[in-house]
Amino acid sequence: MALKNNKLRDAVVIAIAVGGAASGAAYAQDVPASGSGQGATNLDRIQVTGSRIRQVDTETAQPVLLIDRAAIERQGFQSVADILQNVSAAGAPPISRASPLSAGEAAGGTYISLRNLGAARTLVLVNGRRMPITTSGLADISAIPAVAVERIEVLKDGASSIYGSDAIGGVVNIITRTNYEGASASAYYGQYGEGDGAITKGDFVMGFAGDRGSVTIAAEWGKEDEVKASARPYSAFPRSSFHPDDNWTVAGQVGGFVTTAATPVPGVPTGTRVVLREGGDPRNINDYRPQNINTGSCTTAGCTPGSPADKSNTNLQTDLRTPIERRGLFVDTSYDLTDTIRLRTNFLYSYRDSNRTVAGYPMQATSFPGTGMAANSYFNPTGAPINNWWRRTWEVPRISRSENTTYRFSTALEGVIEAGDRFFDWDVAYLASKSNSLQSAFGNLNLPRVRAAVGPSFMNAQGQVVCGTPGNVIAGCVPWNPYLPFGVEGPGGLTNNAALQTYLFQEEHTTGETKTDIVTANLAGSIFTLPAGELGFAIGAETRRETGRFSPDALAQTGDSTNLASGPTGGRYRVNEVYAELEIPVLADLPFARELTVNVASRYSDYDTFGDTTNDKLGIKWRPIDSLLLRGTVADGFRAPTIANLYGGGSQTFSFFTDPCDTNFGSSASNATTRANCVAAIGPLANTYRQLAQGLNPAGSPNAQTPVAFTQGSNPLLQPEVSKSQTIGAVWSPDFVQGLNIALDWWKIRISETIVADSPTTILNDCYIQGITSRCSSQLFTRDPALGYVNFMLFGDRNAGFRKAEGFDFDVSYRWNTDYGNFGITSNSTYTSKDYFVSTNDPRVPLSGVGFTSQFRIRSNTGLSWDMGDFGMTWGARYYSSMKEGCTYSITGALEPNLECNEIRYAPTGVFLPDGTPASAISRRKRTGSVTFNDVQFRYSAPWDATISIGANNVFDKVGPVMYTQPSANVSYYGGFDIGRFLYMRYTQRF
Numbered sequence: 007m008a009l010k011n012n013k014l015r016d017a018v019v020i021a022i023a024v025g026g027a028a029s030g031a032a033y034a035q036d037v038p039a040s041g042s043g044q045g046a047t048n049l050d051r052i053q054v055t056g057s058r059i060r061q062v063d064t065e066t067a068q069p070v071l072l073i074d075r076a077a078i079e080r081q082g083f084q085s086v087a088d089i090l091q092n093v094s095a096a097g098a099p100p101i102s103r104a105s106p107l108s109a110g111e112a113a114g115g116t117y118i119s120l121r122n123l124g125a126a127r128t129l130v131l132v133n134g135r136r137m138p139i140t141t142s143g144l145a146d147i148s149a150i151p152a153v154a155v156e157r158i159e160v161l162k163d164g165a166s167s168i169y170g171s172d173a174i175g176g177v178v179n180i181i182t183r184t185n186y187e188g189a190s191a192s193a194y195y196g197q198y199g200e201g202d203g204a205i206t207k208g209d210f211v212m213g214f215a216g217d218r219g220s221v222t223i224a225a226e227w228g229k230e231d232e233v234k235a236s237a238r239p240y241s242a243f244p245r246s247s248f249h250p251d252d253n254w255t256v257a258g259q260v261g262g263f264v265t266t267a268a269t270p271v272p273g274v275p276t277g278t279r280v281v282l283r284e285g286g287d288p289r290n291i292n293d294y295r296p297q298n299i300n301t302g303s304c305t306t307a308g309c310t311p312g313s314p315a316d317k318s319n320t321n322l323q324t325d326l327r328t329p330i331e332r333r334g335l336f337v338d339t340s341y342d343l344t345d346t347i348r349l350r351t352n353f354l355y356s357y358r359d360s361n362r363t364v365a366g367y368p369m370q371a372t373s374f375p376g377t378g379m380a381a382n383s384y385f386n387p388t389g390a391p392i393n394n395w396w397r398r399t400w401e402v403p404r405i406s407r408s409e410n411t412t413y414r415f416s417t418a419l420e421g422v423i424e425a426g427d428r429f430f431d432w433d434v435a436y437l438a439s440k441s442n443s444l445q446s447a448f449g450n451l452n453l454p455r456v457r458a459a460v461g462p463s464f465m466n467a468q469g470q471v472v473c474g475t476p477g478n479v480i481a482g483c484v485p486w487n488p489y490l491p492f493g494v495e496g497p498g499g500l501t502n503n504a505a506l507q508t509y510l511f512q513e514e515h516t517t518g519e520t521k522t523d524i525v526t527a528n529l530a531g532s533i534f535t536l537p538a539g540e541l542g543f544a545i546g547a548e549t550r551r552e553t554g555r556f557s558p559d560a561l562a563q564t565g566d567s568t569n570l571a572s573g574p575t576g577g578r579y580r581v582n583e584v585y586a587e588l589e590i591p592v593l594a595d596l597p598f599a600r601e602l603t604v605n606v607a608s609r610y611s612d613y614d615t616f617g618d619t620t621n622d623k624l625g626i627k628w629r630p631i632d633s634l635l636l637r638g639t640v641a642d643g644f645r646a647p648t649i650a651n652l653y654g655g656g657s658q659t660f661s662f663f664t665d666p667c668d669t670n671f672g673s674s675a676s677n678a679t680t681r682a683n684c685v686a687a688i689g690p691l692a693n694t695y696r697q698l699a700q701g702l703n704p705a706g707s708p709n710a711q712t713p714v715a716f717t718q719g720s721n722p723l724l725q726p727e728v729s730k731s732q733t734i735g736a737v738w739s740p741d742f743v744q745g746l747n748i749a750l751d752w753w754k755i756r757i758s759e760t761i762v763a764d765s766p767t768t769i770l771n772d773c774y775i776q777g778i779t780s781r782c783s784s785q786l787f788t789r790d791p792a793l794g795y796v797n798f799m800l801f802g803d804r805n806a807g808f809r810k811a812e813g814f815d816f817d818v819s820y821r822w823n824t825d826y827g828n829f830g831i832t833s834n835s836t837y838t839s840k841d842y843f844v845s846t847n848d849p850r851v852p853l854s855g856v857g858f859t860s861q862f863r864i865r866s867n868t869g870l871s872w873d874m875g876d877f878g879m880t881w882g883a884r885y886y887s888s889m890k891e892g893c894t895y896s897i898t899g900a901l902e903p904n905l906e907c908n909e910i911r912y913a914p915t916g917v918f919l920p921d922g923t924p925a926s927a928i929s930r931r932k933r934t935g936s937v938t939f940n941d942v943q944f945r946y947s948a949p950w951d952a953t954i955s956i957g958a959n960n961v962f963d964k965v966g967p968v969m970y971t972q973p974s975a976n977v978s979y980y981g982g983f984d985i986g987r988f989l990y991m992r993y994t995q996r997f
Contacts (some may be wrong), residue, residue: 023877030235037056055159055179055310057605058168058544059530059589061433066623067605067637069751069815071160078155079169080880080943082959082990084194084207084228086147086155087116090178092884094836094865095162095815097122102974102981104323111443111518111556114330114360114408115146120162120176121755121811122861129173132180133352135416138439138522141554141575143172143648147413149356151334153209154224155548156183162815164643164731164755167607167623170583173728174643174757182352184338186213186222187676196990199963203233212670219341226334229519233327238985241326241977243319245707246968251312252302253706257368258318259492261397262297269388281316288489301706320365323403326977327985330360347421353413362406364452365566366399368700373714377456378536384463385487385498391870396701397488401500404449416440430531443518450569452512452561459486459510471497484509514559514569521553539591546585549551549859553578554649559925570715573655576791585609600628616654619644635737651803652762654720661716663766664708665697665796666774671708673775686755688794698795709971712796716766719802720992729757754812764801768845807844814835827874835866876947884939891932891971934967937982955992963987
């Protein structure tokens with residue numbers, strides 16, 4: 007069997023997919039459709055994602071979603087990342103373009119999380135082989151040029167027995183173009199109806215094919231402009247336009263300090279935050295007045311909204327959609343060395359340049375020891391040390407730039423061995439990938455220079471304020487007066503003071519590098535013929551080495567920057583694996599058993615970090631009648647600890663969390679046992695305790711940011727996660743309705759020994775709500791003895807607890823032809839019925855209240871297409887169901903006037919704590935509304951072999967619901983939602 011027949015094989019795959027997508031990447035066909043492999047026994051065998059056995063029949067026991075080239079071209083999303091994020095089985099993106107506060111090596115990339123189980127549990131392949139990953143195990147799907155993609159196969163099932171680690175939530179296999187003949191080029195431009203967020207893109211693909219080989223080259227360039235948070239009402243304010251004056255930060259652009267007995271202000275009580283009155287002299291203590299600290303948050307019915315006075319709205323300087331620029335090149339070559347041996351290589355180059363802008367740094371002396379203002383500072387109005395001063399550096403917003411360059415090279419010898427009347431496919435391949443990252447950050451303060459700038463200073467004989475003392479001047483130092491507010495110029499002020507800005511702020515550079523080297527060998531074919539058909543097999547071996555490092559700037563490593571102390575990450579591991587797979591035909595061509603096939607597979611993996619593991623899979627497909635396929639799988643899965651899990655350097659972080667002892671937003675507000683535990687820890691203060699956010703002021707909403715940095719680390723003793731996934735489904739293609747295919751699949755995934763990135767909220771809930779004594783250890787956290795807030799916390803990774811998700815996928819496609827054109831409709835829906843996450847192995851009781859989630863119970867995509875002659879149109883609808891989040895007011899008070907907290911939740915009856923009291927009483931939560939985004943595209947095939955497309959995503963300019971918990975975002979809006987009507991035009995010219 008000669009390999010030169012591969013064009014026919016590719017044609018079969020494409021033919022199966024054609025018509026599977028009506029509009030948009032998400033409107034795709036669930037493979038298989040019953041009967042698709044009939045009558046194809048003379049064709050080359052193909053390989054479907056989820057199995058290593060080549061076969062004519064594309065139907066497998068596992069659900070596979072196929073996104074073909076037509077689907078990619080018939081929608082307005084222009085990157086592989088955006089296409090995959092709109093798959094109904096995809097969960098919330100771990101890092102979205104609405105998360106400018108994201109940091110680390112993954113910032114700027116896009117990652118897919120199937121079943122919302124985490125991007126590290128979704129395996130990403132290109133032509134069946136792994137994509138490069140970060141030290142945290144994330145594969146950037148935006149690195150693949152969309153123009154190079156022939157189709158995308160999404161396996162919605164675990165596949166560790168076939169592919170090894172990470173394939174717990176599913177597998178994304180991106181199949182690239184090959185044997186392309188001719189050339190085409192496209193230009194694309196679009197922008198939001200508000201006139202911002204423009205996307206400009208150009209790409210081309212060309213190829214040459216001969217009798218013995220082919221070359222395909224695809225390249226693209228794209229640029230996406232920023233959208234500022236202030237440009238949309240839901241993101242213009244910390245708590246959206248519904249509460250425009252609430253939750254502004256008191257650590258703002260108006261600097262000040264907290265009075266003490268040693269630093270009094272006439273007529274102002276001790277412990278009061280004070281700021282300079284307008285037009286006042288910063289050196290005159292009488293010109294200071296109490297700061298307005300009313301941040302609102304409407305904690306009871308009829309409450310008074312917050313006041314913007316003396317505060318800052320950080321959203322004014324924050325991005326809603328961060329800008330990015332990409333360049334990509336993909337080259338695929340194949341050459342037939344003989345009639346039975348082919349050499350195939352492909353090369354990927356990707357460059358990504360992204361920027362993130364957030365508000366100037368909220369410098370607070372209490373967060374950094376030794377940064378208090380000296381008593382003999384020229385700008386100190388009290389004459390005594392001031393250890394609790396603050397000033398947000400509004401003049402210098404924080405700007406972070408992330409550049410990432412990826413190279414991926416794969417080469418393989420592929421062939422066929424003929425033995426008697428049987429053919430065996432074999433391949434030996436080598437893959438090498440390398441990613442280099444460079445991050446530049448400006449806008450963080452150099453702490454040693456801050457100490458000097460607010461340290462001793464005096465006015466010299468020339469009338470200049472200089473650092474140090476007479477006779478001991480600090481050379482190069484520029485003194486700082488943090489009490490002069492933004493916009494006010496004067497000695498030591500930050501506004502329009504280039505010398506001071508240059509002195510305090512220093513650009514930081516962080517570098518990273520990851521490498522992957524893989525050698526594989528595979529053999530597949532049929533062993534012998536059974537009564538029901540060929541017994542197929544595949545066996546193979548693989549050795550893989552992952553190496554990675556991530557080195558923060560020296561200033562950050564030493565803790566001398568407000569960018570927070572962060573140690574370097576670096577390490578490597580190797581894994582050797584073997585696998586075997588059998589496709590066993592049991593029955594065929596019998597009544598109620600047109601086909602019954604069993605697939606079994608097993609993979610043994612030996613890691614040099616934790617040891618070995620074996621993972622098995624069993625799959626069954628049964629066709630009782632020609633038009634109905636029943637299928638099911640049971641599969642083991644695992645995820646090995648990543649380099650960052652094992653060897654990550656500890657880092658400081660200002661975490662977001664909800665303190666259960668908070669009497670407004672925490673469990674203490676309604677749970678008597680929680681209140682009792684809090685009283686035991688912090689005394690009578692617990693009866694009125696409010697969580698303190700930045701500036702040591704009461705938090706205006708749940709999930710508030712800590713005022714002091716916590717420390718997060720790694721764990722070299724981690725073991726792999728293990729999982730068990732199950733699917734049962736049916737595919738029906740009724741004979742009486744030609745072109746109709748219906749698929750329904752139930753799925754369930756349980757992950758145990760989860761590698762938990764422990765969190766402050768989890769630790770505190772375990773301690774105070776669950777009553778787990780070990781989680782109250784002072785080695786984990788401590789509280790300020792006077793104010794009660796958490797002033798120290800250490801958390802890291804551990805194997806603990808479990809994650810269990812369950813749901814249904816429902817897919818429909820129907821195609822029909824009329825005198826008025828060819829029509830097609832598809833619908834892909836995912837319903838998540840359960841999603842549990844437990845982060846400890848200790849005994850637990852149900853939590854009172856409700857946690858925060860970014861998982862939609864239902865995601866659905868429906869598309870309608872019409873083609874007639876040179877004209878075509880597609881219409882698509884993307885549906886997101888409602889979500890729930892904790893209320894942002896006291897549950898003991900009445901509902902807010904706008905009824906945002908609109909759902910009452912009662913505790914399960916008969917659930918009690920160990921002391922016999924009810925687990926919880928009553929709580930309220932907020933249920934957001936559902937939202938549907940509609941997309942439309944019109945296209946015309948011109949006689950000069952060109953296609954002109956115009957369209958609009960979110961054509962009705964729909965706005966999603968406000969979400970104060972900020973899922974996948976740093977604003978009160980889900981990071982995966984559309985942010986306006988997006989109009990675009992694309993021109994494609996073929997040559």
